[in-house]
């Protein structure tokens with residue numbers, strides 16, 4: 556048994572760099588662990604969106620994926636495994652934490668199989684790595700294998716943990732460690748909500764990566780129904796394949812002048828925008844957690860979402876849930892909150908209270924650090940012959 560409980564940890568973290576939730580969560584863990592005195596090596600194929608400044612104790616390693624005329628699909632998983640093995644040996648990593656199973660967990664296993672001694676890794680499941688991509692025949696078998704090879708597996712919601720057992724039939728225990736939010740940065744603003752502002756215009760936000768799974772067309776359609784009843788404005792925050800489509804729908808429905816796509820550059824600008832917003836709308840067809848809704852809740856913003864995946868678990872009775880695709884129900888729930896200041900105030904306060912009580916970044920980081928120590932001190936479960 557190795558004893559690591561009384562010294563700082565050497566951590567390797569792997570994530571996708573995009574603005575999506577898993578990259579945000581991984582980068583925040585890396586930054587916070589480094590600030591707490593641990594040595595952190597963050598590996599990704601591009602600089603993660605949340606990593607804007609140098610953090611003492613945190614080293615970023617870009618995974619270079621070289622092309623070759625024969626490669627129609629450059630083998631990122633191999634390049635990542637090689638970089639992990641190198642960093643493992645150079646920095647004597649105690650624990651790896653890979654975010655998003657596909658292909659990061661497979662690369663971790665490969666790094667170990669290639670001879671990186673005592674490579675222990677925690678795999679965190681985020682959502683579509685299980686619910687969408689993992690269900691694809693081409694990926695299901697290696698994903699199941701890599702989960703079983705992981706030293707520990709965590710999922711960001713109970714829903715996702717259960718879904719993983721159903722989808723993969725794996726007996727690997729899965730610990731639920733939820734996502735988290737910086738409750739100081741994401742906090743209620745000072746301008747007051749719609750009833751306190753002179754123009755009474757309702758400020759509605761949708762923030763996502765604009766992938767098809769978010770059904771942002773539905774967000775705009777529900778907004779058009781709300782805007783037919785109340786003075787309202789919709790901010791579409793983020794980038795992705797369906798953003799232009801959403802703006803085109805706004806034009807078709809005659810609400811283009813009330814739909815904006817502000818260029819939000821970082822989490823500070825997002826927090827500023829949410830601080831005085833009145834409502835967050837989410838129309839996703841699946842959502843294992845819904846990190847951007849947690850950020851809205853932390854700002855005291857009521858959320859209205861489709862009743863899918865882990866969202867009911869995150870809301871915990873706050874916010875409003877409506878059936879997937881029922882835009883009338885979504886508009887009605889939103890109009891009710893946006894016309895009744897008392898109800899709006901209660902839901903906003905309950906949302907903020909829940910974010911602070913259950914999802915404070917400091918508390919969840921402690922859970923990850925405890926898990927890392929357990930993994931680092933435990934026996935090597937999968938020795939490579």
Ligand code: GMT
Nearest residue numbers: 575576577681682683842843844845846
């Ligand atoms: O699956 C995605 O669309 C991307 C993924 C990510 O990498 O950001 O999002 C998932 O992970 C987030 C962070 O844990 C969760 O907040 C999202 O709910 C989840 N997305 C889906 O389940 C669709």
